[in-house]
Amino acid sequence: MNNPGRLRSGWEIYRWPLLVNMMALAGIFAALIGNGWWDGFSWLTLGLLSVGVSLTIGTRRLNVMARKHIGPE
Secondary structure (H helix, E strand, C coil), X not given: CCCCCCCCCHHHHHHHHHHHHHHHHHHHXXXXXXXXXXXXXXXHXXXXXXXXXXXXXXXXXXXXXXXXXXXXX
């Protein structure tokens, strides 16, 4: 999967950014158009995005530190 010499398709490159943007759009749209369960849906989608991005950034940072053999600061 991490073969630097292999060309990746557009779908392989853009699938995660597309999913993140579609979830953000759905959450913002739900927050703007309704009340009740729409509010819950918007909180759920935008909250999941926040958690997912935070976990991704944290995991990548730990991987970089592990490759450099540096402990957490």
